[in-house]
Amino acid sequence: MRVSSLLFALVGTAFATGTLFRVPVSTPQPENLSPTIAHRENVPDDHHNYTFQELEPTTNGSIFRQPYFRFLFLFKRKPSVTEAWFNQHWASVHADLTMSLKGTGVSLSRYVQFHQVHPEQLVPLLSHGIVIAPYDGMAEFHAPDIQHVVDFFDIAWGNVELDTDMRSFVDVTAGFQIMGGYDQLIFGAKIHDSAGHDGILSNDPRLKSGY
Numbered sequence: 678m679r680v681s682s683l684l685f686a687l688v689g690t691a692f693a694t695g696t697l698f699r700v701p702v703s704t705p706q707p708e709n710l711s712p713t714i715a716h717r718e719n720v721p722d723d724h725h726n727y728t729f730q731e732l733e734p735t736t737n738g739s740i741f742r743q744p745y746f747r748f749l750f751l752f753k754r755k756p757s758v759t760e761a762w763f764n765q766h767w768a769s770v771h772a773d774l775t776m777s778l779k780g781t782g783v784s785l786s787r788y789v790q791f792h793q794v795h796p797e798q799l800v801p802l803l804s805h806g807i808v809i810a811p812y813d814g815m816a817e818f819h820a821p822d823i824q825h826v827v828d829f830f831d832i833a834w835g836n837v838e839l840d841t842d843m844r845s846f847v848d849v850t851a852g853f854q855i856m857g858g859y860d861q862l863i864f865g866a867k868i869h870d871s872a873g874h875d876g877i878l879s880n881d882p883r884l885k886s887g888y
Contacts, residue, residue: 744872746857753814754814778832784820863876864876864879865879
C-alpha cells in the first residue's frame with residue numbers, strides 16, 4: 678500500500694480533501710477585527726468575561742489560526758542503540774538524508790525534530806493524571822496542506838537509503854503514531870515566513886507578572 682493511501686485512511690477524507698483544515702486566504706488583522714460572538718451550535722456562547730478580547734469566538738474565524746498544515750510523526754528508539762547515539766544520528770545523518778530527498782524544499786516549509794531526553798526530570802509534573810508519553814522522538818513537518826505531506830512521504834517511504842537508515846535507530850516493531858492539524862498560536866511570535874499572525878506577545882501590558 679502506498680503511503681498516500683495509508684495516510685488518507687488514517688487521517689480521513691476531510692484531511693485528504695482539505696475541507697477540515699482549510700484556512701481562508703484573507704486573515705483579519707486585530708485592528709480591523711470587531712469580535713462578534715457567534716451564536717451557532719458549534720461555537721457556544723459561554724458568557725466568559727475576556728481579558729484578551731481577541732480570543733473571543735467570532736463569526737469570521739480566529740486571527741490566531743496559522744495558515745499551514747502541521748503533521749506530527751511519533752516513534753520509539755530502537756532498544757539496541759543508546760539514547761546518545763539515537764539523538765546524534767537522527768539529528769545528523771538521518772536529517773541530512775531527509776533534507777537531500779527530491780522535493781523536500783517543495784513539499785515542506787518546516788522540519789523540526791523533538792528529542793525527548795531524561796524523562797525523569799518530568800517526575801515533578803506527574804500528577805492529576807499526567808503520564809510521560811512513551812516516545813523518544815517526534816518529527817514535525819509544516820506544509821501548505823495534507824496533500825503536500827502525502828507527496829513528501831510517498832518519496833520518503835520509497836527511498837531505500839532513508840528507510841534502511843531509519844531502521845538502524847527507530848523501533849519499527851513498535852509502530853508509529855501520527856497527528857495532523859493546525860496551530861492555534863495563543864502566545865508568542867509567528868514563524869516569520871509563514872504568512873501567519875502573531876499571538877499575544879510578551880510585551881502585552883495585560884499579562885500579569887510574578888507567580
